[in-house]
Amino acid sequence: MTTATPITHIVVVGGGSAGWLTAGRIAAQHQCATRKDIKVTLVESPNVPIIGVGEGTWPTMRSTLIAFGISETTFIKECDATFKQGAKFAKWTTGEESDFYYHPLMLPQGFSQTNLGPYWQTVAPELNESFSHAVCVQEAICEAGCAPKSIRHAEFAGTANYAYHLDAGKFTAFLTKHCTEKLGVQHVLADVNHVESFDSGDIKALHTEQGVTVEGDLFVDCTGFKSMLLGEHYKVPFIPCDDVLFIDRALAVHVPYDTPQSPIASHTISTAQDAGWIWDIGLQSRRGVGHVYSSRHQSKDDAYARLDTYVRQTSSLNGIDDINVKDITIQSGHRQRFWQNNCVAVGLAAGFLEPLEASALVLVELSASMIAEQLPANRAVMDIVAKRFNDTFSYRWQRIIDFLKLHYMLSKREDSPFWRDNRDSHTIPDSLKELLALWQYHPPSDKDFTSNNEVFPAASYQYVLYGMGFTSQLGTHQQWVNADFAKQQLMQNRKARSMAVEKLPKHRELINKIHQFGLQAV
Amino acid sequence: MTNMVAINNKLHSGLKVTDDALSLGANQHLVPVVVSELSKLIVHYPVVITKFNDSGQFGLSALLGFEENENLFWQQGEWDAVYIPAQFERLPFYVGTEAQGADSSDRVLCIDMDNASVSEEKGTPLFDNTGEPSNYLLEKQQVLAQLLDGETQNQHFIAALQQHNLITPLTLDITFENESKTSITGLYTIDEDKLAALSADAIADLHARHMLQSIYTMVASNAQIYALIDKKNKANKNADAWFQTTN
Numbered sequence: 001m002t003t004a005t006p007i008t009h010i011v012v013v014g015g016g017s018a019g020w021l022t023a024g025r026i027a028a029q030h031q032c033a034t035r036k037d038i039k040v041t042l043v044e045s046p047n048v049p050i051i052g053v054g055e056g057t058w059p060t061m062r063s064t065l066i067a068f069g070i071s072e073t074t075f076i077k078e079c080d081a082t083f084k085q086g087a088k089f090a091k092w093t094t095g096e097e098s099d100f101y102y103h104p105l106m107l108p109q110g111f112s113q114t115n116l117g118p119y120w121q122t123v124a125p126e127l128n129e130s131f132s133h134a135v136c137v138q139e140a141i142c143e144a145g146c147a148p149k150s151i152r153h154a155e156f157a158g159t160a161n162y163a164y165h166l167d168a169g170k171f172t173a174f175l176t177k178h179c180t181e182k183l184g185v186q187h188v189l190a191d192v193n194h195v196e197s198f199d200s201g202d203i204k205a206l207h208t209e210q211g212v213t214v215e216g217d218l219f220v221d222c223t224g225f226k227s228m229l230l231g232e233h234y235k236v237p238f239i240p241c242d243d244v245l246f247i248d249r250a251l252a253v254h255v256p257y258d259t260p261q262s263p264i265a266s267h268t269i270s271t272a273q274d275a276g277w278i279w280d281i282g283l284q285s286r287r288g289v290g291h292v293y294s295s296r297h298q299s300k301d302d303a304y305a306r307l308d309t310y311v312r313q314t315s316s317l318n319g320i321d322d323i324n325v326k327d328i329t330i331q332s333g334h335r336q337r338f339w340q341n342n343c344v345a346v347g348l349a350a351g352f353l354e355p356l357e358a359s360a361l362v363l364v365e366l367s368a369s370m371i372a373e374q375l376p377a378n379r380a381v382m383d384i385v386a387k388r389f390n391d392t393f394s395y396r397w398q399r400i401i402d403f404l405k406l407h408y409m410l411s412k413r414e415d416s417p418f419w420r421d422n423r424d425s426h427t428i429p430d431s432l433k434e435l436l437a438l439w440q441y442h443p444p445s446d447k448d449f450t451s452n453n454e455v456f457p458a459a460s461y462q463y464v465l466y467g468m469g470f471t472s473q474l475g476t477h478q479q480w481v482n483a484d485f486a487k488q489q490l491m492q493n494r495k496a497r498s499m500a501v502e503k504l505p506k507h508r509e510l511i512n513k514i515h516q517f518g519l520q521a522v
Numbered sequence: 523m524t525n526m527v528a529i530n531n532k533l534h535s536g537l538k539v540t541d542d543a544l545s546l547g548a549n550q551h552l553v554p555v556v557v558s559e560l561s562k563l564i565v566h567y568p569v570v571i572t573k574f575n576d577s578g579q580f581g582l583s584a585l586l587g588f589e590e591n592e593n594l595f596w597q598q599g600e601w602d603a604v605y606i607p608a609q610f611e612r613l614p615f616y617v618g619t620e621a622q623g624a625d626s627s628d629r630v631l632c633i634d635m636d637n638a639s640v641s642e643e644k645g646t647p648l649f650d651n652t653g654e655p656s657n658y659l660l661e662k663q664q665v666l667a668q669l670l671d672g673e674t675q676n677q678h679f680i681a682a683l684q685q686h687n688l689i690t691p692l693t694l695d696i697t698f699e700n701e702s703k704t705s706i707t708g709l710y711t712i713d714e715d716k717l718a719a720l721s722a723d724a725i726a727d728l729h730a731r732h733m734l735q736s737i738y739t740m741v742a743s744n745a746q747i748y749a750l751i752d753k754k755n756k757a758n759k760n761a762d763a764w765f766q767t768t769n
Contacts, residue, residue: 521689
């Protein structure tokens, strides 16, 4: 391949959600269904099952579905999908029964005009309302079991910001059909067994057991934990972060609802355990529940017992002995580079972090849109795009690691070594230590984050920090005090809160109506 | 409260109805309408597309006011327009169903006996001396039949609009003469750009299904929004004048 060769054929390897999201995003951007200048081929093994984790998404998924030209109604019906309005963290701070806080998906009231954090901190003792409840409507909506929108809202519009919970298996099947039928993605079912290279080290073609050879200009590695191209072929090192984030195992189950009309939670519930935490995600037909834990701190049998207890307490199942328990080994960390030569890795092939803030699919979406939007025109400019991609995503992985660690290091739990070890200074990244040192005297604010590539907005840090009882020592020169304005914002939120809970339908009720009537396009 | 009973020429031979029943619409700012009355509605009303509360499905409505409970056509206790939407014109009559067996039912004409317009004392009789329905009752039956047929016609019409992506949100930001402002959302209308860009085949198809005229009638009816604003300005002036005299 010469430097002036235009990039016209993109080959995606792997048919999980990462593969199809990337292939579809590129095909949609470059109109592969109608124009012929760019071709996208997805090579998928007919024999390797998809990992199928990652049931939580971010609001970015709405933009992704819109970019794909997918109807929200069809997506909800076919992917067992529900509306997600954030996460509820239970027992993370003290471990007591009453201990919980929310990380909603909406910015605090008046966020663009003022920082309500320090005001809230000052009035909190009399106010007796958590930060997220005082400044945002979403905690109240979730606690009331309401949906973020009504049947009268158009597709992708709502009263409250939202993402989705989905069945990863069904989502992949849905994307396969949409990408091949509507977006012009070529689908090749074959097992790659040999990578043919140019002298430059660039990949020339993939040879398969079935005898098909697929040549291409850019190869996207979506082969999951195997990381066939970036890891196995290019040997780009894996940078583990298990010294910061201790989770390395997961036990996952599907829990049926008591009745087909049982209420559906509109948020991810994350309940802290002795050596990890349990996720609980409500789909339409079942819940997805799993215990992630640190095998350095807990045996599999103990983790199994914790999950068994949780399922007994939250369903009518008599424990998990009679249902299928998936045992998953997790390696937390990411590749040192994500784009090497003419190959870029997306999804688990690039790295993995515990699903505490549902960062897996959003990283896929961010990677896919950067590849689609900045698709190198020719081989000559590819190295520049690659460098930018690597810088951007190195930064993003670090920020996610920091943000996940924040949840652990702020805990006051003393009941097990897992929580005490998490507060050990040696396990906290310097970048996070620096932010905490700043926030000790300066209330966390939008101004603390200056990069265009931020994954979590300052509001997310505020929700976790204040949710877990963090306070800044406010000095006299803090420039926050427009108490009247702040007071007015809290009043407005209080009003909006009760109106939202009164007007919004229950989550299950909306899902039923979407099946019966569908959402309108406008 | 309502008290629906099936009309019977023996039980109700002496029953009379005044036009007071219209007051049921005095506080309605939107009223559902049917395609077959569009050419009459356009004389007074903006006809918009709205969503049903419980299903989010589209329906057709005439806009009567700019806020909830405001009907600018209800003036000094009467309907101030030549054509009254069928949904009001039929009052206090309704269509009910009567079980005929385990799995069949028949439609029957019902009247709300509790409505203030219904009595044996004043108004137009429902039946003549021989027990035959009066012309008044026959007219009401026709209006109800028009509304019943209209349900299916409306569904087909809306489906055709959706098929051609012709529905678009309509946001009204209005400043009245007295500087008061309103912003109305939740209304939809015909997308005129998309209408203008329809292919010859699409136009021919809509024409063959007798929908093209209705579409253009709806577009033209939007001009009545100005007439409605004018009504509101006059109503505001009356209110302001009243406010001044009582102070």
